[in-house]
Amino acid sequence: MTCMTRRSALRLALGATLAPLGAGMSRAASHAAATVTISGFAFQPAMLTIEVGTSVTFVNADSAPHTATGQGFDTGRLGRGDEATLTFAQPGTYDYVCRFHPAMTGRITVT
Numbered sequence: 001m002t003c004m005t006r007r008s009a010l011r012l013a014l015g016a017t018l019a020p021l022g023a024g025m026s027r028a029a030s031h032a033a034a035t036v037t038i039s040g041f042a043f044q045p046a047m048l049t050i051e052v053g054t055s056v057t058f059v060n061a062d063s064a065p066h067t068a069t070g071q072g073f074d075t076g077r078l079g080r081g082d083e084a085t086l087t088f089a090q091p092g093t094y095d096y097v098c099r100f101h102p103a104m105t106g107r108i109t110v111t
Helices: 003-021
Strands: 032-038 047-050 054-060 083-088 092-097 105-110
Parallel strands (some): 032 054
Antiparallel strands (some): 054 083
16 A cells, blocks of 8 residues: 555545544635644644634654544554644644654644
8 A cells, every 4th residue: 555545545534433423523625724743753833723624734754653643533543754634623622642652742722
């Protein structure tokens, strides 16, 4: 499976997984975008404030696999160069961690 195929499969899986959870995220097109880079075993930025409808792309720039796993969402395993995009449709605070490295934490505040 190529990186592009893994990304496509991940996006399809995320859409199927997130919809029934009702966590406030969807894969619908949005008016804004932000990026969280995973580098040096840290989410950068670790704290992000966005508006409702903003898409956040998680990009793994580390050689180790990582996830961004939070309240009702999980990017799945991201290898080096992999990415996953989520759209936050509901206001709130979304804390998340890497399932493989629980000391890695982040927070997205949606206004």
